[in-house]
Amino acid sequence: MFWLIFGVFFAACLGAGVTGGLFPPGDWYRQLKKPSWTPPDWVFPVTWMVLYVCMALAAARVAVRPDNGLAMAFWSMQIAFNALWTPVFFGLKKIRLGLVVVAVLWASVLCCLLALWQVDWIAGALFVPYLIWVTIATALNAAVWRLNPAEARTH
Amino acid sequence: MFWLIFGVFFAACLGAGVTGGLFPPGDWYRQLKKPSWTPPDWVFPVTWMVLYVCMALAAARVAVRPDNGLAMAFWSMQIAFNALWTPVFFGLKKIRLGLVVVAVLWASVLCCLLALWQVDWIAGALFVPYLIWVTIATALNAAVWRLNPAEARTH
Numbered sequence: 477m478f479w480l481i482f483g484v485f486f487a488a489c490l491g492a493g494v495t496g497g498l499f500p501p502g503d504w505y506r507q508l509k510k511p512s513w514t515p516p517d518w519v520f521p522v523t524w525m526v527l528y529v530c531m532a533l534a535a536a537r538v539a540v541r542p543d544n545g546l547a548m549a550f551w552s553m554q555i556a557f558n559a560l561w562t563p564v565f566f567g568l569k570k571i572r573l574g575l576v577v578v579a580v581l582w583a584s585v586l587c588c589l590l591a592l593w594q595v596d597w598i599a600g601a602l603f604v605p606y607l608i609w610v611t612i613a614t615a616l617n618a619a620v621w622r623l624n625p626a627e628a629r630t631h
Numbered sequence: 632m633f634w635l636i637f638g639v640f641f642a643a644c645l646g647a648g649v650t651g652g653l654f655p656p657g658d659w660y661r662q663l664k665k666p667s668w669t670p671p672d673w674v675f676p677v678t679w680m681v682l683y684v685c686m687a688l689a690a691a692r693v694a695v696r697p698d699n700g701l702a703m704a705f706w707s708m709q710i711a712f713n714a715l716w717t718p719v720f721f722g723l724k725k726i727r728l729g730l731v732v733v734a735v736l737w738a739s740v741l742c743c744l745l746a747l748w749q750v751d752w753i754a755g756a757l758f759v760p761y762l763i764w765v766t767i768a769t770a771l772n773a774a775v776w777r778l779n780p781a782e783a784r785t786h
Binding site: 491492539540544546550551555559568573580 | 646690714718
């Protein structure tokens, strides 16, 4: 049962993850001013695949335990906002709305981490790299807004 | 705790639901040939809001019970694919890929309904209108493909 549940949570991650292929960075993103610490494009899909495995493992560990309700709710919330960010930022090119979405994602990932940890500390620990990565993504989205004020206004 | 969990699941629904406002039907959808039984545009947001309440209630009822792991996993999977469909269909105008996404959504909603029902039949019953609606959406997506073969090929 554990691996079936893991597989379904991983499928949820892939549902969010395919947005990265469907709404790729492209010319618009390349011509934006970006901070010096921006990771190269290839880092993103590699990092996400590792994070998806960690996220699905964390979810499956807690899914088979009692008193997992709040953790499961925040896991659902974070995957919905995870799926939303790429179409908003790269699809619609909405830098400011992207920042709102990624900030909600960040808050839901933090709440999910804490709720997972209450049930199983290993599950909580598996969410730490994800929280760090979304923190970087939020900082990058904010920096892109600051460095491209005209572009942010037009969308 | 029930209502907090309900609120978080409802927030997940809204994360998927805002795609309807961000990627509206627009001129492209209006000029497509559609079957005679296509619901008018205003029906969609109204129906979705009712369904989101039912979906979050079903999730919260099962989240506070034991042995909910598979139901929670499928709930997460369906909300990720729910969030994905609108950007693919209305954003990218990809009719065929939209059909793939909505077919995966349909299967995950069916599996979620069955898994919810195992834990609490009322939660399963709350998913019946959702399954009916996604069945209609799948049929509509398929009919749009059939009626607009040239349009489906160009995207």
